Amino acid sequence: MSIPAMGLGTFRLQGEVVTDSVRNGLEAGYRVIDTAQIYGNEAEVGAAIAASGVARSELFITTKIWTENLSRDKLVPSLKESLSKLRTDYVDLLLIHWPSPGGAVPVKEFMTALAEAKEQGLARQIGISNFTVELMQQAIAAVGAKAIATNQIELHPYLQNRKVVEFARRNGIHITSYMTLAYGKVLGDPVIQQIAARRGATPAQVVLAWAMKLGYAVIPSSTKRANLESNLKAAALQLSDEDMAQIAALERGERLTSPAGLAPAWD
Ligand SMILES: NC(=O)c1ccc[n+]([C@@H]2O[C@H](COP(=O)([O-])OP(=O)(O)OC[C@H]3O[C@@H](n4cnc5c(N)ncnc54)[C@H](OP(=O)(O)O)[C@@H]3O)[C@@H](O)[C@H]2O)c1
Numbered sequence: 608m609s610i611p612a613m614g615l616g617t618f619r620l621q622g623e624v625v626t627d628s629v630r631n632g633l634e635a636g637y638r639v640i641d642t643a644q645i646y647g648n649e650a651e652v653g654a655a656i657a658a659s660g661v662a663r664s665e666l667f668i669t670t671k672i673w674t675e676n677l678s679r680d681k682l683v684p685s686l687k688e689s690l691s692k693l694r695t696d697y698v699d700l701l702l703i704h705w706p707s708p709g710g711a712v713p714v715k716e717f718m719t720a721l722a723e724a725k726e727q728g729l730a731r732q733i734g735i736s737n738f739t740v741e742l743m744q745q746a747i748a749a750v751g752a753k754a755i756a757t758n759q760i761e762l763h764p765y766l767q768n769r770k771v772v773e774f775a776r777r778n779g780i781h782i783t784s785y786m787t788l789a790y791g792k793v794l795g796d797p798v799i800q801q802i803a804a805r806r807g808a809t810p811a812q813v814v815l816a817w818a819m820k821l822g823y824a825v826i827p828s829s830t831k832r833a834n835l836e837s838n839l840k841a842a843a844l845q846l847s848d849e850d851m852a853q854i855a856a857l858e859r860g861e862r863l864t865s866p867a868g869l870a871p872a873w874d
Contacts, residue, residue: 608732610700610757610781611667612819613842614639615835616828617648618785624830629655631832636839641826642693643671643704644685649692657694668693669826671704671736671759672721674869677712682720686729701730702759705737705869714742718749725754732756736785739874740774752778759783762823764793764814764854765861770874783824786863788814798857802850808841815841817854 615632617625617640625648629640633656642652649670656666670693676685690696701724703717721733735746736759746755758775762768762784775782793799794810803810811827815838818825829835846854862873 608756610732610783610824611639612824613637613815613839614641614667614669614824614826616785616826617642617652618646618828620646620828620830621648622651625651626655628828628830628835630659632835633659633661635832635836637835638665639667639669639826641669643702644673644676644689645671645704649689653693653695663695667699668695669700669702670698671702672717674705674708677703677707677717677720679716679720682717683724683727683729686724690729697729697731699731700734700756701725701732702734702736702757703738706735706742706871708868714745715749718746722750722754734758734780734783736760736783737871738771739871740771742871743771743774743778743780747778752780755780757781757783757824759785761786761862761864762818763787763789764796764799764817764857765789765859766863767855767858768874769858781824782822783826784818785826787818787823787825788827789861789863792863793857796857798853802846802853806844806846806850808844809837811838812841812844813846813850814854816844816846817851820846820851 615637642649670689724730725733734757738758799810799813803813815825827838
């Protein structure tokens with residue numbers, strides 16, 4: 608069991624936009640799709656996958672449990688609804704999307720329910736998202752580090768999240784970088800652009816290759832077929848130690864996703 612290095616994100620994409628993105632993505636060769644209950648697009652993602660004709664066994668589908676469904680009585684029933692929308696019997700990866708606001712549902716309760724979903728065969732792997740070191744410690748105490756496949760966190764050149772990465776690494780928890788492109792913001796960075804020019808690559812390929820070289824999984828989203836196709840080619844781009852050091856130096860603690868009432872006390 609492991610987390611594939613490159614997938615397709617679907618946050619913000621609705622209706623025909625998400626259907627087109629998933630269809631184009633699958634045609635281009637993506638086999639990993641990242642959605643979430645709160646994205647309101649699981650049914651469209653499921654329809655696009657069904658229409659693609661790609662075999663379920665070739666796909667890696669991730670969804671995420673919304674904060675309203677974290678209690679033991681709601682988690683598995685909400686997952687079953689997600690599975691029905693996605694037109695599948697299981698997800699490959701099931702994440703807790705955000706920790707419970709104000710700790711309303713104890714970490715132990717939702718991690719145990721998540722583990723039960725896996726035991727029931729509704730999820731092949733389980734994990735967490737937007738978890739700080741302290742929350743990861745609680746999740747580990749609940750189900751053990753080995754049970755936690757990944758922590759999906761905001762991570763891009765402007766927010767490299769080193770404290771969370773180090774802790775996760777010490778505990779054998781894989782990191783998935785979300786918003787690796789900082790929603791497009793890092794693509795205009797002069798350092799990224801210079802590396803892209805040197806390597807004959809696009810700025811997006813440079814940023815995705817940087818994250819993958821550090822061992823993170825990436826799930827960039829795009830509404831454009833050309834971007835979907837070129838992003839996929841980032842896996843073949845080799846960056847030098849000097850390129851990596853230059854990108855490492857871009858860290859500036861710039862967090863783009865911190866919803867009030869939802870975000871934990873970040874590290
Ligand atoms: N767990 C969480 O709480 C959480 C939070 C946020 C995101 N996520 C996941 O992570 C995924 C990725 O994050 P994101 O979609 O917010 O941001 P992102 O992948 O960093 O950036 C997407 C943006 O970059 C543009 N883009 C993509 N490829 C490009 C290219 N080659 N050249 C130029 N622009 C390009 C896209 O525009 P075009 O459409 O014009 O290409 C889009 O505006 C999400 O879709 C979601 O699945 C998870």
